Amino acid sequence: MRAFFYSRPDTLAAVVRAPPHSRYLAGGTSLIDLMKVDVERPEHVINIKALSLDAIEPLPDGGLRLGALTTNARTAAHPLVRTNYPILASALLAGASARIRHVATNGGNINQRTRCHYFYDTNAACNKRAPGTGCTARGTRNRVHAILGTSADCIAAFPSDMCVVLAMLDATINLYGPQGARRVHARDYHRLPGGTPWLETVLRPGELVLSIDLPPISFGSHYTYLKIRDLNVLALAVVSVAVGLEMDGDVIRHGRVALGGVASRPWYVPEVEGMLCGRRPSRSLFRDVADRLMQGAEVDRGNAAKRTLAPRVIQHALWQAATASPQPDGNLPVWSCSD
Structure with a gap:
């Protein structure tokens, strides 16, 4: 792991004034792993856990808001999630070990990067990690790689279980950055690789996820x-x-x-x-x-x-x-x- 500056601001305004080449740290279950293998090389790590973004609360329209810093475990166990959105609880419980779920956050879950082994291997060519170097996954050991929405530059698969349910529900992701607040549909949040596989989401520089809004929809037991x-x-x-x-x-x-x-x-x-x-x-x-x-x-x-x-x-x-x-x-x- 390379040396980096570390800070823990306690206001949203201070967080979004992050310098270039910064990364936000919440649970750290993805970022720290990538830093250890030299895939992520941030110059500045900004711990955002001092922000008050861990609430789960009902919305006036009957939906539910999930705080970005709420852990996956707490989200899956919350009574309003288990009663109104049991499919989300199922996906979260299927997503990782109990130990990881008690640390990983909702915001981190939707921003996690691929688990493609060529992406993690700094000796392999990977356009997602090092633009323009190629895609070692093509034509080699790729039995678990993507078959839909791929491009000549990348066939990596996205790992999140939670995000599959958010797409099905048509959830909305609330963002905040230097240009203010905005909302993005979960279905539009992640990009297809095309010719720029290193651009994985629609996040703008300095933006972070504040919360996720689930619409008022019920499938009962179906x-x-x-x-x-x-x-x-x-x-x-x-x-x-x-x-x-x-x-x-x-x-x-x-x-x-x-x-x-x-x-x-x-x-x-x-x-x-x-x-x-x-x-x-x-x-x-x-x-x-x-x-x-x-x-x-x-x-x-x-x-x-x-x-x-x-x-x-x-x-x-x-x-x-x-x-x-x-x-x-x-x-x-x-x-x-x-x-």
């Missing part, structure tokens, strides 16, 4: 967060699916589906909402939805199996939601090399 992971690897999804269905008897009044593990950001296709609206659950409908979500998928040398696996997981998740049989918390199916 939801699921289904995450398929590699054997003996808890944190990362090979494929994950967040589904929420508003049912009117046996008819889907409104449905939303978001994917994780398959792209460099949470994958959401708005067209799927129209495909589900007013329809009864059926094998043909769910197969069509899976095909639409997978449209445009491109496989590389090692990750073709993910293209075969993902539609199966999507359809299974849709049936779990339709039958009000959400995936049990902490019970994560695994994917072996033979799958």
